[in-house]
Amino acid sequence: xxxxxxPTEMTATEGAIVQINCTYQTSGFNGLFWYQQHAGEAPTFLxxxxxxxxxxxxxxxxxxxRSKGYSYLLLKxxxxxxxxxxxxxxxxxxxxxxxxGTGTKLQVIP
Amino acid sequence: xxxxxxxxxxxxxxxxxxxKIECRSLDFQATTMFWYRQFPxxxxxxxxTSNEGSKATYEQGVEKDKFLINHASLTLSTLTVTSAHxxxxxxxxxxxxxxxxxxxxxxxxxxxxxxxxxx
Numbered sequence: 708x709x710x711x712x713x714p715t716e717m718t719a720t721e722g723a724i725v726q727i728n729c730t731y732q733t734s735g736f737n738g739l740f741w742y743q744q745h746a747g748e749a750p751t752f753l754x755x756x757x758x759x760x761x762x763x764x765x766x767x768x769x770x771x772x773r774s775k776g777y778s779y780l781l782l783k784x785x786x787x788x789x790x791x792x793x794x795x796x797x798x799x800x801x802x803x804x805x806x807x808g809t810g811t812k813l814q815v816i817p
Numbered sequence: 818x819x820x821x822x823x824x825x826x827x828x829x830x831x832x833x834x835x836x837k838i839e840c841r842s843l844d845f846q847a848t849t850m851f852w853y854r855q856f857p858x859x860x861x862x863x864x865x866t867s868n869e870g871s872k873a874t875y876e877q878g879v880e881k882d883k884f885l886i887n888h889a890s891l892t893l894s895t896l897t898v899t900s901a902h903x904x905x906x907x908x909x910x911x912x913x914x915x916x917x918x919x920x921x922x923x924x925x926x927x928x929x930x931x932x933x934x935x936x
Contacts, residue, residue: 747908747932748930807863
Protein backbone atom coordinates (compact mmCIF):
# COMPACT_ATOMS: atom_id res chain seq x y z
CA UNK A 708 0.00 0.00 0.00
CA UNK A 709 0.89 3.64 0.02
CA UNK A 710 1.14 6.16 2.82
CA UNK A 711 0.78 9.83 1.97
CA UNK A 712 0.95 12.53 4.65
CA UNK A 713 0.12 16.22 4.42
CA PRO A 714 -0.74 18.80 7.06
CA THR A 715 -4.48 19.11 7.51
CA GLU A 716 -4.73 22.88 7.56
CA MET A 717 -2.55 25.94 7.03
CA THR A 718 -3.13 29.67 7.23
CA ALA A 719 -1.09 32.31 5.43
CA THR A 720 -1.29 36.02 4.72
CA GLU A 721 -2.14 37.56 1.37
CA GLY A 722 1.05 38.40 -0.52
CA ALA A 723 3.18 35.98 1.47
CA ILE A 724 4.79 32.67 0.53
CA VAL A 725 3.57 29.31 1.81
CA GLN A 726 5.05 25.83 1.53
CA ILE A 727 2.86 22.76 1.73
CA ASN A 728 4.74 19.56 2.45
CA CYS A 729 3.93 16.02 1.43
CA THR A 730 5.70 12.85 2.47
CA TYR A 731 5.01 9.45 1.01
CA GLN A 732 6.02 5.84 1.38
CA THR A 733 5.53 3.64 -1.63
CA SER A 734 7.14 1.10 -3.89
CA GLY A 735 7.46 1.48 -7.63
CA PHE A 736 7.26 5.27 -7.56
CA ASN A 737 6.50 6.84 -10.95
CA GLY A 738 5.62 10.43 -10.18
CA LEU A 739 3.88 12.88 -7.89
CA PHE A 740 1.03 15.26 -8.66
CA TRP A 741 -0.26 18.35 -6.94
CA TYR A 742 -3.88 19.39 -7.42
CA GLN A 743 -5.91 22.36 -6.23
CA GLN A 744 -9.49 21.82 -5.19
CA HIS A 745 -11.97 24.54 -4.28
CA ALA A 746 -14.90 23.55 -2.12
CA GLY A 747 -17.57 21.72 -4.08
CA GLU A 748 -15.48 21.51 -7.22
CA ALA A 749 -13.34 18.86 -8.89
CA PRO A 750 -9.55 19.03 -8.54
CA THR A 751 -7.50 20.96 -11.06
CA PHE A 752 -3.99 19.99 -12.07
CA LEU A 753 -1.11 22.09 -10.78
CA UNK A 754 2.08 20.10 -11.32
CA UNK A 755 3.66 16.74 -11.96
CA UNK A 756 7.17 15.79 -10.76
CA UNK A 757 9.10 12.75 -11.87
CA UNK A 758 12.73 13.73 -11.30
CA UNK A 759 14.34 15.28 -8.25
CA UNK A 760 14.36 19.03 -8.17
CA UNK A 761 12.20 22.09 -8.45
CA UNK A 762 9.63 22.70 -11.17
CA UNK A 763 8.49 26.29 -11.44
CA UNK A 764 5.27 27.40 -13.05
CA UNK A 765 4.35 31.01 -12.44
CA UNK A 766 3.49 31.62 -8.80
CA UNK A 767 3.48 27.89 -8.08
CA UNK A 768 6.53 25.65 -7.76
CA UNK A 769 6.80 22.00 -6.82
CA UNK A 770 9.80 20.16 -5.46
CA UNK A 771 10.53 16.45 -5.31
CA UNK A 772 13.10 14.32 -3.55
CA ARG A 773 12.62 10.70 -4.51
CA SER A 774 15.23 9.40 -2.10
CA LYS A 775 13.52 11.11 0.82
CA GLY A 776 9.95 10.43 -0.29
CA TYR A 777 9.26 14.12 0.03
CA SER A 778 7.64 16.85 -2.00
CA TYR A 779 6.46 20.36 -1.40
CA LEU A 780 4.27 22.86 -3.18
CA LEU A 781 5.39 26.47 -2.93
CA LEU A 782 2.89 29.24 -3.50
CA LYS A 783 4.23 32.78 -3.89
CA UNK A 784 2.49 36.13 -3.78
CA UNK A 785 -0.55 34.56 -2.21
CA UNK A 786 -3.94 35.76 -3.33
CA UNK A 787 -7.28 35.34 -1.62
CA UNK A 788 -8.41 33.05 -4.44
CA UNK A 789 -5.63 30.63 -3.49
CA UNK A 790 -7.73 29.59 -0.49
CA UNK A 791 -8.46 25.96 -1.33
CA UNK A 792 -7.43 22.41 -0.55
CA UNK A 793 -4.18 21.21 -2.06
CA UNK A 794 -3.93 17.52 -2.77
CA UNK A 795 -0.71 15.57 -3.09
CA UNK A 796 -1.11 12.42 -5.19
CA UNK A 797 1.31 9.63 -5.95
CA UNK A 798 1.43 7.44 -9.03
CA UNK A 799 3.20 4.22 -8.19
CA UNK A 800 3.61 0.74 -9.53
CA UNK A 801 2.99 -0.56 -12.99
CA UNK A 802 -0.68 -0.04 -12.40
CA UNK A 803 -2.08 3.26 -13.54
CA UNK A 804 -3.90 4.36 -10.45
CA UNK A 805 -3.05 7.48 -8.53
CA UNK A 806 -3.48 7.63 -4.74
CA UNK A 807 -4.40 10.92 -3.12
CA GLY A 808 -3.35 12.29 0.22
CA THR A 809 -5.98 13.74 2.53
CA GLY A 810 -5.26 17.25 1.31
CA THR A 811 -4.16 20.47 3.00
CA LYS A 812 -6.77 23.15 3.46
CA LEU A 813 -5.11 26.51 2.94
CA GLN A 814 -6.75 29.67 4.18
CA VAL A 815 -5.38 32.97 2.92
CA ILE A 816 -6.16 35.91 5.17
CA PRO A 817 -5.88 39.63 4.44
CA UNK B 818 -5.75 20.74 -21.82
CA UNK B 819 -8.07 17.82 -22.37
CA UNK B 820 -11.68 18.05 -21.27
CA UNK B 821 -13.67 15.51 -19.28
CA UNK B 822 -17.36 16.00 -18.73
CA UNK B 823 -19.79 14.39 -16.32
CA UNK B 824 -23.54 14.18 -16.34
CA UNK B 825 -25.54 14.93 -14.34
CA UNK B 826 -23.91 17.61 -12.20
CA UNK B 827 -26.17 16.78 -9.32
CA UNK B 828 -28.94 14.33 -8.63
CA UNK B 829 -31.39 13.73 -5.83
CA UNK B 830 -33.05 10.35 -5.63
CA UNK B 831 -35.10 8.23 -3.29
CA UNK B 832 -33.61 5.40 -1.30
CA UNK B 833 -33.68 2.14 -3.24
CA UNK B 834 -33.49 3.62 -6.70
CA UNK B 835 -30.57 3.41 -9.12
CA UNK B 836 -28.62 6.34 -10.48
CA LYS B 837 -26.40 6.41 -13.56
CA ILE B 838 -23.53 8.87 -13.91
CA GLU B 839 -21.79 9.41 -17.23
CA CYS B 840 -18.18 10.40 -17.76
CA ARG B 841 -17.00 11.48 -21.20
CA SER B 842 -13.64 12.48 -22.59
CA LEU B 843 -14.54 15.18 -25.08
CA ASP B 844 -11.43 15.67 -27.17
CA PHE B 845 -9.35 12.58 -26.61
CA GLN B 846 -9.73 8.84 -26.31
CA ALA B 847 -9.42 7.32 -22.89
CA THR B 848 -8.81 3.60 -22.68
CA THR B 849 -8.81 3.97 -18.92
CA MET B 850 -10.94 6.13 -16.68
CA PHE B 851 -11.03 6.34 -12.92
CA TRP B 852 -13.95 6.77 -10.57
CA TYR B 853 -13.47 8.53 -7.24
CA ARG B 854 -15.74 9.29 -4.34
CA GLN B 855 -15.27 12.20 -1.97
CA PHE B 856 -17.13 12.67 1.28
CA PRO B 857 -17.28 16.13 2.87
CA UNK B 858 -13.93 17.36 4.15
CA UNK B 859 -12.19 14.21 2.99
CA UNK B 860 -9.87 13.48 0.10
CA UNK B 861 -10.64 11.59 -3.05
CA UNK B 862 -10.91 7.86 -2.64
CA UNK B 863 -10.41 5.73 -5.73
CA UNK B 864 -13.36 3.40 -6.20
CA UNK B 865 -12.47 1.63 -9.40
CA THR B 866 -10.54 1.73 -12.63
CA SER B 867 -12.66 1.50 -15.72
CA ASN B 868 -11.09 -0.24 -18.72
CA GLU B 869 -12.56 0.05 -22.19
CA GLY B 870 -13.83 -3.28 -23.41
CA SER B 871 -13.15 -5.19 -20.21
CA LYS B 872 -14.25 -5.46 -16.62
CA ALA B 873 -13.54 -2.69 -14.18
CA THR B 874 -11.01 -3.17 -11.41
CA TYR B 875 -12.44 -2.31 -8.02
CA GLU B 876 -10.58 -1.13 -4.96
CA GLN B 877 -10.79 -3.09 -1.75
CA GLY B 878 -14.00 -2.45 0.09
CA VAL B 879 -15.95 -1.24 -2.94
CA GLU B 880 -18.88 -3.46 -3.84
CA LYS B 881 -18.80 -4.23 -7.54
CA ASP B 882 -22.43 -5.33 -7.58
CA LYS B 883 -23.52 -2.05 -6.08
CA PHE B 884 -21.36 0.24 -8.18
CA LEU B 885 -21.67 -0.99 -11.74
CA ILE B 886 -19.15 0.36 -14.19
CA ASN B 887 -19.40 0.12 -17.95
CA HIS B 888 -16.77 1.45 -20.33
CA ALA B 889 -18.46 0.84 -23.64
CA SER B 890 -16.38 3.15 -25.81
CA LEU B 891 -13.10 5.02 -25.78
CA THR B 892 -14.85 8.21 -24.72
CA LEU B 893 -17.54 7.07 -22.32
CA SER B 894 -17.62 5.34 -18.95
CA THR B 895 -20.70 5.05 -16.77
CA LEU B 896 -21.10 4.44 -13.06
CA THR B 897 -24.44 3.14 -11.84
CA VAL B 898 -25.18 3.27 -8.15
CA THR B 899 -27.71 0.52 -7.64
CA SER B 900 -30.25 0.49 -4.82
CA ALA B 901 -28.88 3.75 -3.49
CA HIS B 902 -29.04 4.50 0.22
CA UNK B 903 -28.44 7.72 2.15
CA UNK B 904 -24.90 6.63 3.01
CA UNK B 905 -24.12 6.62 -0.72
CA UNK B 906 -24.65 10.37 -0.80
CA UNK B 907 -21.33 11.79 -1.90
CA UNK B 908 -19.43 13.67 -4.58
CA UNK B 909 -18.52 11.28 -7.39
CA UNK B 910 -15.71 12.34 -9.70
CA UNK B 911 -14.29 10.64 -12.76
CA UNK B 912 -10.93 11.22 -14.37
CA UNK B 913 -9.01 10.13 -17.42
CA UNK B 914 -5.41 10.26 -18.42
CA UNK B 915 -4.53 11.78 -21.74
CA UNK B 916 -1.40 10.14 -23.02
CA UNK B 917 -0.92 12.40 -25.99
CA UNK B 918 2.41 14.30 -25.91
CA UNK B 919 0.54 17.57 -26.39
CA UNK B 920 -1.03 17.04 -22.99
CA UNK B 921 2.17 16.23 -21.20
CA UNK B 922 1.58 12.52 -21.35
CA UNK B 923 0.73 11.99 -17.70
CA UNK B 924 -1.74 14.58 -16.57
CA UNK B 925 -4.94 13.20 -15.16
CA UNK B 926 -7.96 15.30 -16.08
CA UNK B 927 -10.97 15.35 -13.82
CA UNK B 928 -14.59 15.75 -14.66
CA UNK B 929 -16.55 18.42 -12.79
CA UNK B 930 -18.09 15.86 -10.46
CA UNK B 931 -21.61 14.68 -9.68
CA UNK B 932 -23.17 15.41 -6.33
CA UNK B 933 -25.50 12.59 -5.33
CA UNK B 934 -28.02 13.01 -2.55
CA UNK B 935 -30.07 10.00 -1.55
CA UNK B 936 -33.14 10.76 0.52
